[in-house]
Amino acid sequence: MRNPQLNAAGELTHLLSTDGLPREVITQILDTAQSFLEVSNRDVKKVPLLRGKSVFNIFFENSTRTRTTFEIAAKRLSADVINLDVTRSSTSKGETLLDTVDNLVAMHADMFVVRHASSGAPYLIAEHLQRIGRDDVHVVNAGDGRHAHPTQGLLDMFTIRHYKQDFSKLKVAVVGDILHSRVARSDIHALVALGTGEIRAVGPQTLLPSALEQMGVRVHHDLASGLADADVIIMLRLQNERMNGALLPSAREYFRCYGLTPAMLALAKPDAIVMHPGPMNRGVEIASEVADGPQAVILPQVTFGIAVRMAVMSILAGN
């Protein structure tokens, strides 16, 4: 089966997941993002690449930060951006996802940025577009269920490369609720593709999926051993709203076992960086002293995220 993200010529036409993205494509996105980083420092923070194109943000699930950074990225590329508040529109009147898409295509949409609580929704749209012969319309997955959040994964890779350069020598620890985290999944696939030296998943048994070892990940249930000598620490948000049933005793208990405190951070390399996709639960997965400390690169991640999304959108629009 053809990789649904690539067109007949093997070029990236949709961004649905970091799973199955060739290393060269990831590297091209990161290199292009490097050039876009500088655009945001100019007097005129805009380039004309997507002039005349319409980008539709369709968010079936709330997210202020991701939606805003996609909007900024599209506007810095000179695209017209239309934000659809789907939770309050036709879908609530019973329209199906693909009917919504057909209507937006009829309005001459060039790109969809889609967030959906169901895993696979962006794939459904991409396949539908291919079926109706609209290869000129592109889909970016902005997070689907527990499955993938590829632009977050790519901006995390950009951040790591920015501070640490060579992936082959790095020990990267992903800590927390990996089971429910599409960010963790996207990070791990991208880390594998980029040839990361050692990838660790750290968390309680109940929050780790079972197939991690098959992805080349070392599992640690103990935070101290998981952080030992690490170069990069990616903290995940404890996803309260996704937690069904009693996977954890309490947030306080979680912090005592898996919260990143200054003492725990001291076990990693002295120049280790601390990342977090946001929004943070201070005092649950991360202590404020660490979140605001000199090793945290959480706000640079947000800045890099705009450049990475500009790179993704401009590469897709050109293919």
Add this chain to the structure above:
Amino acid sequence: MLPAELPDAEAQCAELAALIRPHLAPDTALIGIHSGGAWVARRLRELLGLEEEIGLVDVSFYRDDFGEKGLHPQVRPTSIPFAVEGRPLILVDDVLYTGRTTRAAINELFDYGRPGRIDLAVLADRGGRELPIEARFCTWRIDLADDEELVLASDADGRLAWRLDQDA
């Protein structure tokens, strides 16, 4: 028509510097267009003894053929390490052809501010213009067929030399 022997690009750089020198203002800055123009601009900076670093532009985000060709797979960052506002700038490229690259570079420069003036300096003008753009400083005029490509290359020691490619 293929010339029997291509001229010495290094000698042309010296010639170009001599053409520019009488017109330099105290605050003139050079901007090289990736990648050939950047090499020439670096050379000109040495030859002219300018203290200011050169600026570099990659016009990939401003090209008018993005719709047909997509994004160039290797975009390099534009870096303009000085304020362009009110300043005389010399845009440097290796070859002037259709003028579309020059147009894109001028557009990009205006996103950094309003330069006092912009001149264009090139080693070679191969004709074939599609826009009303001319170089103020130019060392070599040559007529080439559409399927011929004049390429400036930099060898391991950084020496610049011309090569003439024939499209298949």
